[in-house]
Amino acid sequence: MSVTTVSHALNDKGRVDPATRERIAEVVARLGYRANRHARGLRSGRSGAVGLLLPVSVDARNDEVLSLDFYLKLASVAAATAFDREQALLLLPPATTKTGLRGLAVDGGIVVDPSPMDPRVTLLRDLDLPVVTVERDLGRPGHRWYVATEAEANTRQVLDHLAERGARSVAMLAPRSDWGWVTQSVAAYRSWVAERGLPELVVPVAMRPGEQSAFDATRRLLTGGSPPGAVFVLAARFVRGALRAARVAGCRVPADVLLAAGVDCADARDGDPPMTALDLHPELQARAAVEMLLGLLDGTPVTAPAYVTATLRVRASTAAR
C-alpha cells in the first residue's frame, strides 16, 4: 500500500478499493493518526483554520449592541463546530492588520455584526479570503454569504405578543447604531405601528453609557404625558436601565407597563422581574456561519444567506394581566 493510496483514502480523493479504504481507516483509528497539519498546509495551500472577528474592542467599555452572553456563546460554539470538522478557530483581534493576517494563514473569516462596509470584511477580501458575516453588512448588498436573524419577523413577533397582552401603544428603545439588525428592526417596528394606526415612538438611545441612557429614556417615557403600554428595548445593554427606570417611576411591571427585550441575556433572565426576550440563538448562528464558510472553502453547495429563527422567551415582564 503506497502513501498515495493512504492519502487518497484519507481525503476522499481518487479511487480507492473499499476494502483498502476500510483497512486504512482501521489502522488510522488504532494509531490515532492525524495528518501533520503543516505538511498538509504546505502542499495543499489550505491551512485548516478560520478566523473569528468579534465586534468587541479591547476597551473596558465597548459598544456591543448584543450581549456578552451572545458573543461568548457564539465564539464557544464556533470553536466547537470548527473543532468537530478538524478545523482551528483563531480568535482575531480587532486591530488585525493585513500583513499580520497573512502571516497567520487562515483560509477564511467570520465577521460578527459588521457595520456598513465593515473594514474587517475589506481586510479579508483584500487577501482573497472568503468571508461569512453574522448579520448582514448593509454596505455590501451583493454579499450574500451571511447568516442573520429574521429581524422583521422577530420584531413583529414581539410586538404582536405585547399587543396580545394588552398593550395599546408600544415604544421602542433603539440603539444609535448602523448595524443591519438594528436598522431592520426599527423599520419593522415602523410598519407595524403604521399598519395599526398606532403612534410611532422610537427613542434613539446612546450605547455608551447604555445603562444610564436607557434608564433616562425609559423614565422619560413612563413619566411623560401619555406613557406607552409597553416598551420594547432592542439592545441587551438597555435591559437593566429600563427595569430600574420602571421601578423608580413607580410603574409596576407588568401591571402598569409591559417590557420586552430584543436580545436575551442574563439581565433579562434574572431581572426583577424577569424580562421577556428574544433568544437569537447564538449557538445556531455560530454553527451556520462556520458551516457556510467551510462549505465555501470546500466548494460544496451551501444555501446562502441562512436565517435563524429567534424564539420568544416569555417571562413575567409580559405576564397576562
Next chain:
Amino acid sequence: MSVTTVSHALNDKGRVDPATRERIAEVVARLGYRANRHARGLRSGRSGAVGLLLPVSVDARNDEVLSLDFYLKLASVAAATAFDREQALLLLPPATTKTGLRGLAVDGGIVVDPSPMDPRVTLLRDLDLPVVTVERDLGRPGHRWYVATEAEANTRQVLDHLAERGARSVAMLAPRSDWGWVTQSVAAYRSWVAERGLPELVVPVAMRPGEQSAFDATRRLLTGGSPPGAVFVLAARFVRGALRAARVAGCRVPADVLLAAGVDCADARDGDPPMTALDLHPELQARAAVEMLLGLLDGTPVTAPAYVTATLRVRASTAAR
C-alpha cells in the same frame, strides 16, 4: 545573498553581518514578506499557535464564577497579545480531545480557572505541551506556571475598606466552587475576621442559579437576627441578586448595609446603586499568561508565577455614611 542568510537574519540565528541584516529588513518591510507558516512549522516543529481553554461550557447557563466580561476581555487581550508576537490564538472548545488537539498542532495552552487536577491541564500535559494556567490549579502544587490575582491581599483590601467605611461585621457570600481563587479568598476572610475577633459569616452559595441563590442568601442575612454591616459577594454572578435582596429587604445601600463585589463587572458598574468591586485586570492577566507561555516555548527566562494586583473600584455601595 543566500536563503540561509535571510533565514538567519529573520530568525536571529547564527551570525549575520549587520549591514546584510539591515538590507534584508528593508526588503522584507517593503515587500511585506512573511514566512510561510506551514513551511516553517513543518521544518521547525513549532506551530506558532497557542490554545486558549476558557472554563465556559457551551450550555446556556454556565458555571462561571468570574464574569462574562472577564472572560471575553481575557480572550480578546490574549488574542491581541499573541497576534502582536505573530502567534495565533486558537479558541479550544471544552470538549477538546487528545486526538483532536494533536491534529490542531498547538505549541502550548492557557487554561483559565482550573479546578484541582483540571483535566484540561492533563490533556495538554499528555501531549507534552507546556501549560500556563490563569489562577492556580490547587491539585498541582508543583506547577508554578500560572498567573494569579493576589487573592489574599485583594480580600483584605476589600475587608479593610468595608471596616474603614464603618462596617462592624462583614458577611461573605462564597460560591460553592473548588477554584483556587475562591478557596484562598475564603481563607483570607477567615483569618481577617479571626484577627479582629469578629464573627465569621461565610455563606456558601450555589452557582446555579446564581442570581436567585445570592438573592436568597442575602435576604436571609439582612432580615435575620443580627444583620451584618456589610456583605462581600465574591462572585460576579451574585451581584445582581445581592442588590435586589437589599432592595426587597428594605435595606438602603450604603446607609443600612455596605455591599462590595470580588469581581468587577457590568452588574457592579451599572448596579442600583453601583457596587464597589475588585477589578481583577483580565487584560493584564491575559498578557502575562501569553507572555509566560511564549517565554516557556522560546526558552527565555520568565518569572513564574506572576501575580497581578487588583484595583478596588470604590463606588456608591460603600460611600462614606
Next chain:
DNA sequence: CTGAAAGCGCTTACAG
C-alpha cells in the same frame, strides 16, 4: 560571516 543541500510530511499530477 555566507552558501549549497538535505529534508520536514504531506498531496498531487502522472504513469501504469
Next chain:
DNA sequence: CTGAAAGCGCTTACAG
C-alpha cells in the same frame, strides 16, 4: 485501482 516521484517553502546542520 495503485504506486513512484516531485515539490510545497522553509530551517538547519554542515562545509567553506
